[in-house]
Amino acid sequence: MLGLQLPTDPRWVNLAEKSLEDILTDHAYCEQKAATSCISLIQLFSDKDELVRELAPIVTEEWGHFRMVLAELDKRELKLGRQRKDEYVNELLKFRKKGGSHDDRLLEHLLICALIEARSCERFRLLSLHINDDDLKEFYHKFMIAEAGHYRLFIDLAKKYNGEENVKKRWKEYLEHEAKIMENLSLRGDRMH
Secondary structure: OOOOOOOOOOHHHHHHHHOHHHHHHHHHHHHHHHHHHHHHHHHHOOOOHHHHHHHHHHHHHHHHHHHHHHHHHHHOOOOOOOOOOOHHHHHHHHHOOOOOOHHHHHHHHHHHHHHHHHHHHHHHHHHHHHOOOHHHHHHHHHHHHHHHHHHHHHHHHHHHHHOHHHHHHHHHHHHHHHHHHHHHOOOOOOOOO
């Protein structure tokens, strides 16, 4: 469904499991950044009524996810560590086309958001299936479902404002580029991406 061309190395779950505090910290900041990204999209593209109405509740949901991860850290008597640079997202941003029309810029933003959500969904699925903690399996299953919905929303908004063919073509380019990014990033259990 997600179209990702390079699946996550299954060993990632084992690495994540060994550094729960780090993975939960990174997850918390990913949720915070997702909320911030939706706010930015609303600010930059306030002329797009449907986008504003669809993303406003996502801001609340993503911030709620941040709070859920904080609660999970507290429950496990773990600390929210420092935010770290997200190499994965930074590499995606380098691929974003600069300039173009207002709608062209919107397409780039929406597809990057969709790709981040797709990769997060894939990783949450792996955690929900393979982590050796039943509570975390359930925890991550909920996140997997939410991320799948967000991925779908970003793709649908991209099609609404840019047309299906434009989205298909550019999405294919993003998927190919994302596979190269994944191939070149070192496998780290302390990062969601």
